[in-house]
Amino acid sequence: MSILVVCGGNSSERDVSIKSGSAIHQALQNLKYDAQNFICYNKKDCIETILDRKPDIVFIALHGGFGEDGTLQAALEMHNIKHTGSNSLSSKICMNKFFTKAILKEYHIPTKPAFLVKNIEDIEHIKSFPVCIKPNSEGSSIGVEFAYDNIQLEAKCIELIKQFKELIIEEKITGIEATLGMVDGECLPLIEIAPKKGFYDYKNKYTKGATEYIIPARVNQSIIDEINRIGKIIYKALSCKGAIRIDMMLEKNIPYVLEVNTIPGMTLTSLLPNAAKNVNISFEMLVEKILKSAYEGL
Known part of the structure; x- marks a missing residue:
């Protein structure tokens, strides 16, 4: 079975995507899978290369743009190529924050208008x-x-x-920022995000030491239980698959959902792998879980 890890792209998150792809590729090699890493530049380059190489599974490590908004997923589905993560429709909805909020409201999930x-x-x-x-x-x-x-x-x-x-x-919400990682519909420990200065912007996300991550979050168990309940509703309502990350703000103990990420960062220091590590799921184990969710019978 051949696996092609696809990363890079032309979105503003290209650099992070390349780091995710490299880490995933290394993990797959450690697990003795037949895996190659492909750093693409644009949609045409990406799709043409995949069709030319004809992998059994595409492990999508693209963040943002055509790799996360359902475009690549739709192309792969059209050619009957298995891929990790959610399907094209779910990806398209989750990438659009406004669409996501509209669906969350229908399920009575807290999110600001x-x-x-x-x-x-x-x-x-x-x-x-x-x-x-x-x-x-x-x-x-x-x-x-x-x-x-x-x-x-x-x-x-x-x-x-x-x-x-x-x-x-x-x-503008004032409160605790937190994120819930999920794999195959199961919740990982809630992470509290505490920037040392300002808010959790791009600089604080990717500058070493700029933000403190507390796992599990310093909130009451009853709130964590409610967040996990909400997470499972979201996962099912948005037809998610594989790994996702739900970002939220806790204001007066109410978890207001900000967005749903269908391709969370997968560097060795990213939030999802760190939440998994807290419950003894190694990076390699996490990568394999995501891979297996893409292909029944692996």
Whole structure:
């Protein structure tokens, strides 16, 4: 059985993706699988190379862009090539924060109301501050800004719309940031995220020592139980598969879901592997679990 680990891409998360791909590839080699690592550059390059090599399974390690928004998954499904992670429709929904929130509301899962912004006129009805502004389909906290009045809101949205096309704006949440990793529908220990300065932006995510990670999170067991219950509903409602990570903020003990990541970071220091390690699931074991979820009968 041949496995092709695909990473890189052309999204803003390319560098992290390459690190994830390298770590996954090494783990598969340690496990004696027939695995190759492919660093792609764009959608055309990626799909053409996969079809040319004809692997039995594609282990997707692309973060953001065409590798996480369902585009690559749809192409692979069209050619009957097995791949890790969620299917194309689930990937497309989860990559779109606004779509995800709409579904979460239908299942009565706590998430702050959000406004979709495609042009500057769309912000006219926003009267309450402070607010959080974020790209609708980006990861790693890229492009996240806060506004405390109309002047800041307009200035920041003008620049962000140019770069990201679609934004969502929601009430700024004050509280504990946490993330729940899940594999095959089962919850891993909740991680509390505590930046030493500012909020959990791209710099604090990837600068060594800038953020403290507490596993398990310092919250009451009753809250953890509720978060796990919510996680299982989300996993099923969004038809997720393999590994996911659910990001949230705890405000007055209410877990407000921010987004669902269908291809979480898989570097040796990423959140999902660290949560797994806390319950004695090694990095290699985690990679194998994700691989097996893609192919019945492995």
